[in-house]
Amino acid sequence: MGDSSSFRWSELVVVRDGVRLSCRDWGGSGPDVLLLHGLAGHAGEWDATARALREAGYRVLALDQRGHGNSERRPEDVSRAAYVADVVAVVRELQLQRPVLIGQSLGGHTALLTAAAHPELPSALVLVEAGPGGSNPDVQAGIAEWFASWPVPFPTREDAVAFLGGGKRAVGEGWASGLEERADGLWPRFDADVMVRSLDDNATRSFWDEWAAITCPTLAVLGQGEQGGIIRDEEYAEMVRLRPGLYGVSVPGTGHDVHLERPGVLHDLLTGFLD
Template identity: 25%
Template sequence: MSQQTVNGISMNYEIYGEEQPSCWPILLLHGLGSSLRDWEYQIEKFSSDFQVIALDIRGHGLSEKSTDEYSIALFADDVAAFLKKINIKKVNVVGLSMGGMIAFQLSLSHSDLIHSLVIVNSGPDFRLKNFSAKFKVRLRLFMLKYFSMKRVGRLVAKGLFPEKNQKALRQLFVGRFIENERQAYIKALKAILNWSVESQIAEITQPVLIVAADKDYTPVAHKKNYASKIPRAIINVISDSHHAVPVEKPEVFNRLVLDFLKTV
């Protein structure tokens, strides 16, 4: 574990593998309420061909939980400042869920740092456009106010890993979820709400791989729709998988990502 102070906070990160003269490093950005540990099934595989940087986003993992309000733009600024601090010129960003949102934001506000994007079960827009979406968020916020983090974690785990044979994954998730500081998690959740760069995605010039689980919370059709607006985007669908596809289907996911990154 290593720490760097950027934008007034201490950020936790790990670097794996050697710097490669022929390819840019991979930067792994985790999802809401997660940490760099959730890339454990990717790090060994990816670092055999690329240098890999895994980072705890502000308010997550072992990075500092600052008292100010969070936003996706702030998270992206943190990441950009961190990369500059450790003298990384460009990266291939792999972002899951909230990490994918940060990746989109980075590609627009700090495009000079981005060589390519891998967007995993995410999108360029999280505006709450209907009653169902608003209800789900309000329910999550209600639970976070009145329930224990363990109980919230169990409910979230059922959505991430719903199959009967995924009990061990659910238990692992809950064990890590309860390490979240409640207010930091709430601020990160609120950072996502009504964030959008959808009107700007046609400006993204880097190669983009969109990885979609066929049983994700948002339908594949939605991802295909926004992919069609990005000039150099391609989409791959992983069958029989859910939101946390890097954990659920690591071999398939790793192969897709590496095949893409070796061509860009």
């Protein structure tokens, strides 16, 4: 199992309360790093980043979060607390030593909440297009509508790349690599209703108290392109006000999927911050 690069990953499985959690373990003997993908994503989105960090001397794992990829597809509990408990279980079961938590979008939100609830666990926190946010009662309807627009099954990988990338091939490739090939075409490895339920908490509340409680060094990486990212100026300003020591960087020419659009730039930002 793995890819054709000089480093190959193997699958590690952790079971928590009967829920199967699959990790890509890239190996390495340096400081531990745990990568968390966003909503409807998969661990493979991080392959370029994982390889680069592994080459830089880190021990790297990427988690398929519950409801996604090779992990349990239809877990009963998809609360924010369940996602956090999964991260804690993976860290403890695999004996990671104060890992750096790096997450994009909802994965960044999971990392944020983990760092807040378990300050002893991470050595550092990196949020890629993620923040404490505010309650958004319309978010679930918007996400459900987006999933309903997917013309599944995709007849070919090229069709999937074109649709999911929105004109950005690197983004489309990242999303398409997470699809499951069946006899009639390519299908998502998640169920839309599970994804919508995963946003129950985000639809009703913000997480500013949790943000203020974080004590470890934190880097926020934001998209800065024509469409921009999801972290607005007002939210970022409040993040800085509550935690003046925050490191923040905007990456020009990117949107929400910074890790797919500019993996080399992201790697330089990560290693510079961690060093």
